[in-house]
Amino acid sequence: MPVNLPLPVADQLLPVAGVRLGTAEAAIRKLGRRDLSLIELAPGSRVAGVFTQNRFCAAPVTVCKEHLASGGIRALVINTGIANAGTGALGIANARASCEAVAAALGLAAREVLPFSTGVILEHLPVDKLVAGLPAAKGALKSDGWYQACHAIMTTDTQPKCASRQIVIGGKTVTLTGMSKGAGMIRPNMATMLGFLATDADVAQPLLDALVKEAANLSFNSITVDGDTSTNDSFILIATGASGAPAITDAASGDYKQLRDAVVDLAIWLAQAIVRDGEGATKFMSIVIEGGKDRDECRQVAYAVAHSPLVKTAFFASDPNLGRILAAIGYAGVTDLDVNALRVWLGDGREEVLVAENGGRAASYVEEAGARIMKSAEITVRADLARGDAAATVWTCDFSYDYVKINADYRS
Amino acid sequence: MPVNLPLPVADQLLPVAGVRLGTAEAAIRKLGRRDLSLIELAPGSRVAGVFTQNRFCAAPVTVCKEHLASGGIRALVINTGIANAGTGALGIANARASCEAVAAALGLAAREVLPFSTGVILEHLPVDKLVAGLPAAKGALKSDGWYQACHAIMTTDTQPKCASRQIVIGGKTVTLTGMSKGAGMIRPNMATMLGFLATDADVAQPLLDALVKEAANLSFNSITVDGDTSTNDSFILIATGASGAPAITDAASGDYKQLRDAVVDLAIWLAQAIVRDGEGATKFMSIVIEGGKDRDECRQVAYAVAHSPLVKTAFFASDPNLGRILAAIGYAGVTDLDVNALRVWLGDGREEVLVAENGGRAASYVEEAGARIMKSAEITVRADLARGDAAATVWTCDFSYDYVKINADYRS
Structure with missing residues (x-):
């Protein structure tokens, strides 16, 4: 059961003018399950993306970067079941063949198509199955296809993740709708994590390029489930410009700030949704590190706590085993940390206790207070390093029997 | 069940001249269980140690370092149940009080005593119970007390870890006997890991100081169970000089080399024993990284593989999920790694397969070969980074349901 993650409601997912989505059963993942998604963008749409830092980046990531560099993206194709990663030259050829098939179906050039894959690594993508599924996906294209698409991109996710926002720019309503997938192999610099966020705002390409990086750093690059970084992670920001709202070309403008805030807010929601649905998760944990010399140091300490299997199993057990938290802070690599100046709090949104x-x-501190907080589904660990003014937050989940079960059984 | 870890046999654990050990039930950990150990050293013994790098180092570690610096160590006292870590000024006072009580019992000065604690963090050491247990431990002191002591220092260990070696120096038999404890919170720079290795060789202090560091790096600092670094880790090397063999004062001598090899061999055995008894372990994994630019880079890659929960759960499932291994190598932080030049093998000691x-x-590669190897209890992952001549090995275990169970239930 995901932790406080609402199921998407079909009629609350708002169409984004200029975006149509269609899905199909292509039997790449398993029979009887939608595993192929197509997203078609209106001409003139602008697209920006950030991708995994893993040296074994998947073939579709390589092709995505290449196609994004030439601009003019008109379609995205996403399959689950096979990640097309660690597949060498044939993997690249298969990713290109997928783009060519989509291009042929929609009357585009292959370089106008971005490919995405998620699933098992080291297996080759069955391009024939993908191609065979395209007519159905194309036939299903519709502007209110987000509900179907957010289901079709899932792998070990237990539920879909999709949400919408609206703002008003220049008197015109601008819509943002995004979806994400991923439940394991989640850590900084992306994960087996796909995120797609589309808006009908009209945003200049340089602003969009900067915004996708800023939003990723504050959202998808601040979550972790198990510390593993996937080969396929991608976060894509689409601006179709079809809302009719005035073009945004100035990063200092109020319009940009308003859009930026909405994009960051939605990206954080989509990223947190992945943690809430983390493999085997029973608790949602916010690790807030303050008083560091710089943000990097705060992130380093936050990730040491968030990755510690001992901390994560203690949270699973609702055990206020503070020693494990302190030990993780102690080995995080801040070699001149003054442990006597350090302060740590536990909180659950209703109360916060100095521990x-x-x-x-x-x-x-009395253990009853810690035990009370640890029973909550949402827990914040806050630490003040007492060394400076920087801060950083990382979101993670606990580590349960089910994490082992899911990952020991994944391929069987 | 530990992985291929033989139970100590009492009469195969050889006394070390100049060392006597005694244990007692002090009710610090739980009733009816030996949790207090005393080790008495003959006058003139030399002692060297290495300790945790955790900033939250435990009170006994601080006191150990202080007492070791002044030399002339004559006794060690070890309790389980309470780690006396994260206990501030009172913790230091309690560690000192333990030393004073041992000194009074044995007619020594407090600075001649080294204290060790292992167990729950953030709880205060019940010094009164420790003091009350000392007479029984002193009364039990005997030269063949290793068998009892290796049982009494256990915490979540499922079995004791103790072994002996003998070499001949200058026509005299020299004995080495060592014991270790620890099963979780194990990673480089030590862990909730205690190791004691005693020999009756006569070794000059500077050589002993260098040897304890070298042996620790090749053994206890090359293992990991869960990536957590404990607050209390200590590895102590004792040389009583009571064998009658000629003194070793020259690091270039054959005698030193012979002793060095025996110490390193026994330290590796003791360190591997901890991994074989890793919490919930069902597989013993050797991660061998070759062809790196330097040893640090090789260790970094080896630890990325050894710490990956996805790799560890795949090994638990006997699943040759190579993609997870490649992904871990890919995110290890070697930013200019050429993944096309990389080669990886899986082996089990009988066969090795290029994967x-x-x-x-x-x-x-055919999956049946990988599946056959993954069924073994001892598996080697070997990778050639094809960048240079450096190599490093890290030993670890898999990640099972029982790891979560043990760590979620530890305090209850």
Whole structure:
């Protein structure tokens, strides 16, 4: 069961002018399940993306980067079941063949198509199956296809992740709708994580390029489930310009700021949704590190806590085992950390309790308070390193029997 | 069940001249269980140690370092149940009080005693219970007390870890006996891991200081169970000089080399024993990274593989999910790694199979071969980075349901 993650409601997912989505059963993942999605963009749409840092980046990621560089993207094709990663030269050829097939179906050039794959690594993509599924996906294209698409891009996800926002720019309503998938192999610099966020705002390409990076850093690059970085992670920001709202060309403008805030807000929602649906997750944890010398140091400490299997299993057990949190902060690599100045709090949104100070347990701390908070489904660990003014937040989930079960059984 | 870890046999654990060990039930951990160990060293013994790098190092570690610096160590006291870590000024006072009680019992000065604690963090050491247990531990002191002591230092260990070696130096038999404990929170720079290795060789202090570091790097600092670094890790090397063999004062001598090899061999055995008894372990994995530019880079890649929960759960499932191994190598942080030059093998000591080359699965690889190897209890992942001549090995275990169970239930 995901942690406080609402199911999408079909009529609350708002169409984005200039975007049509269609899905099909292509039998790439398994029979009787939609595993192929097509997204068609109106001419003039602008697209920007950020991708995995893994040296074994998947073939579709390589092709995506190449096609994005030439601009003019008109379609996206997404398959589940096979990641097309660690597949060498044939993998690249298969990713290109997928783009060519989509281009032929929609009357485009192959370089106008972005390919995405997610699933098992090292297996070759059955392009014939993908091609055979395209007519059905094309036939299903519709502007209110987000509900079907957010289902069709899932792998080990237990539920779809999709949401919409609206803002008003120049008197015109601008819509943002996004969907994400991913439940494991999630950590900084993306993950087996796909995120697609489309808006009908009209945004200049340089602003869109900067915005996709900023939004990714504050959202998808601030989550972790298991510390593994996938080969296929991609976050794509689409601006069709079809809303009729005035073009945004100035990063200092109020319009840009308004759009930026909405994009970041939705991206954080989509990223947190992945953690809430983390493999085997029973708790949603926010690790907030303050008082660091710089943001990198705060992130380093936050990730040490968020990745510790001992911390994660203690949260699963609702056990306020503060020692494991302190130990993780202690080995995070801040070699001159003054543990006597460090303070740590546990909170659940209703109350916050000081648990550690002066190099040990806080004098005022009583275990009942910690135990009460640890029973909550949403828990914040906040630490003040007392070294400076920087801060960073990382979101993660606990580590349960089901994490092992899901990942030991994944291919069987 | 530990992986291929023989139970110690009492009469195969050889006494080390100049070392006596005694244990007692002090009710620090739980009733009816030996949780207090005392080790007494003959006058003139030399002692060297290496300790955790965790900033939250435990009080006994701080006191150990202080006492070791002044030399002349004559006794060690070890309790389980309470780690005396994250305990601030009172923790230091309690560690000192333990040393004082041991000193009083044995007619020593407090600075001649080294204290060790392992167990729950953030709880205060019940010094009164430790003191009350000392007479029984002192009364039990005997030269063949290794068998009892290796049981008494266990925490979540499922079995004791103790072994002996003998070499001949200058016509005299020299004995080495060591014991270790630890099963979780194990990673480089030590862990909730205690290791004690004693020999009756006569070794000059500077050689002993260098040898303890070298042996730790090749053994205890090359293992990982869960990536967590404990607050209390300590590895202690004792040389009593009581064998009557000639003194070793020259690092270039054959005698030193012979002793060095025996110490390193026994330290590796003791460190591997911890992995074989890793919490929930069902597989023993050797991660061998070759062809790196330097040893640090090889260790970095080896640890990325060894820490990946996805790799560890795949090994638990006996699933040759090579993609997870390649993904971990890919995100290890070697930013200019050429994935097309990388080669990876899986082996089990009987056969070795090339599994990846040219950026993907090896053409010659058939999954039955991988599946056959993955069924073994001992598996080697070997990778050639094709960048240089450096190499490093890390030992780890798989990640099972029982790891979660053990760590979610530890305090209850």
